[in-house]
């Protein structure tokens with residue numbers, strides 16, 4: 001069966017794109033779904049979150065046409081296509097290539113393993129990597145930090161999504177908005193939730209990912225939240241998100 005491909009995107013940095021990619025991916029793998037996580041950020045935070053540094057080959061080599069997508073096994077049912085700083089050069093190097101927006105989509109058709117879900121962790125920009133992810137994906141998941149002004153930048157992202165949909169990928173739609181770093185009982189968090197619900201209604205996941213230190217600590221140990229601290233609020237929230245994701249998207 002064809003995998004369902006998701007872009008995890010928001011051009012604002014620090015909104016939990018990478019944390020959500022790691023923990024949604026790991027949670028679904030624990031539910032016995034076969035999952036590939038693709039690191040499209042030259043900062044390589046997704047790769048570092050699993051203790052992978054200096055990966056060779058990386059997504060850079062794959063996008064340059066030098067090799068297939070690298071599929072590094074992480075835990076049962078979970079694989080990672082790692083990235084590193086080399087990727088920062090790719091945007092410029094590929095800028096004259098014909099079909100440059102199609103590179104990821106084509107590569108994902110030829111993975112070695114069969115996947116149920118593929119998640120592409122986008123960088124904090126709306127450049128070529130993000131466009132490649134939006135072009136390859138069926139759905140976009142948008143993490144939104146429950147903080148001041150977090151929701152203000154969304155218009156720009158929606159504009160890009162609309163353009164990609166119109167010009168490259170008519171199948172693309174918004175799969176959902178995930179409120180992250182939610183602080184219970186604060187006016188700020190409540191305001192962001194209210195605004196997002198009023199603007200995006202059913203697209204907003206019921207599960208809010210609360211602010212939880214274990215989520216921030218886990219990457220230093222190279223582990224997802226379920227291995228790092230399975231009883232933490234973070235593990236509880238991400239497992240709820242996995243259930244909700246599953247109900248929304250499992251075919």
Ligand SMILES: Nc1ncnc2c1ncn2[C@@H]1O[C@H](COP(=O)(O)OP(=O)(O)O)[C@@H](O)[C@H]1O
Pocket residue numbers: 012013014015016017018019020045124180181182209210211212213215216217
């Ligand atoms: N729910 C959370 N509670 C506390 N810290 C979090 C939470 N989610 C993410 N973080 C931390 O916030 C920072 C930014 O998250 P990250 O996933 O790297 O965002 P992005 O990929 O959007 O830049 C990281 O240090 C991460 O560990």
Ligand SMILES: [Mg+2]
Pocket residue numbers: 017018019041045046122123
């Ligand atoms: Mg990131």
